[in-house]
Amino acid sequence: MTKDNVSEPFLSIFEENAGIIIKISRAYTNTSHDREDLMNDIALELWKSFEKFKGDSKISTWIYRVALNTSMNYKRKKKKDSLFYAINDFQKDEIIPWLVEQEQESSSELELLYNCIDELTEINKAIILLYLDGNSHDEISEITGISKTNVGTRINRIKEQIKNLAITKI
């Protein structure tokens, strides 16, 4: 498969699922520069693994896995001399605005929700993002590698945690 004939189907899939990348990258970063940088990383990792994607899982499962794994590794990448730092880093001036966003006000509830999510551990963050996106326990289990029963228990715990965090943050 050459790069050119891969890019068209890839771009369509990417366009359909851009929302996933936007939501995940916002949850795993704290500044807009980092967010854009992470989105670029996710796009690249998806493109890199697209040729290897054989369709043995749902497209959304593949996208969630790559996006979450890249996001979790993002902090590692930021540390000097850590894995992928040199080979996968973007300079500030290399960030290209391929995503066109219209100015939109972020609701205070959404800000509060993201603030609460920010306090969770990396894995819990992934679970709640997958849950809020409407994934079933089975799908969350397939994406994360955590057992189905454990997913259910964790969601309940995270829910409580967010509830308590929201009270302290209001």
Next chain:
Amino acid sequence: MELDELKNIWVQYDKKISDNTRLNKEILKRMLISKPEKRLNWIKIKAGFNLLNPIILVLIIMFTDVKFSLTIHFYIGLSLFTALFVITYIWNVRYFLLIRKIDFSGAILSIKKGIAELEKYKIKTTRIRYMTMPFAILGIFFMLIQKPIFNTESIVFFGLVIIVFISSMYYTFKYSINEQFRKLDKEIAEIVELEKE
């Protein structure tokens, strides 16, 4: 904040994203095609440099016109240096191959564990490299200096080399490597625990 409320906020957010964002496919396409090429070139340069290391070393020796006398000192030095150089070389190549094997489309827990173990491997090799470095340096001295000269200047020189080396090792082991190792072990233990649950 109840779960239904959270879900409502999220659904609205999702709608806002799909209504207000669009992709500039041309820019994205250019970025996707150019960046992996740049990255691949960098990987090739790095790998090439690692593979060419021994040749570079031989060339340096040839062009600096260093004279060796083939005494027992020379052979001891050569074996010390070569053994450590080869081990380090193999570790570099192995680490590089392991990095390339990581596939982000795997389940989150297994990737997290794989990366933590890879970092641990890197730290472990760095630790051994630090500990064996004095032997490699000793090997170089054995090859270059046939008869040790003991005067004030040579003693000060070796003293300074040893002090700098010991300070660097102390800092790396006490504050940096041990701490990183502890964190990685904790991270791996947590993942294993999660897998068992």
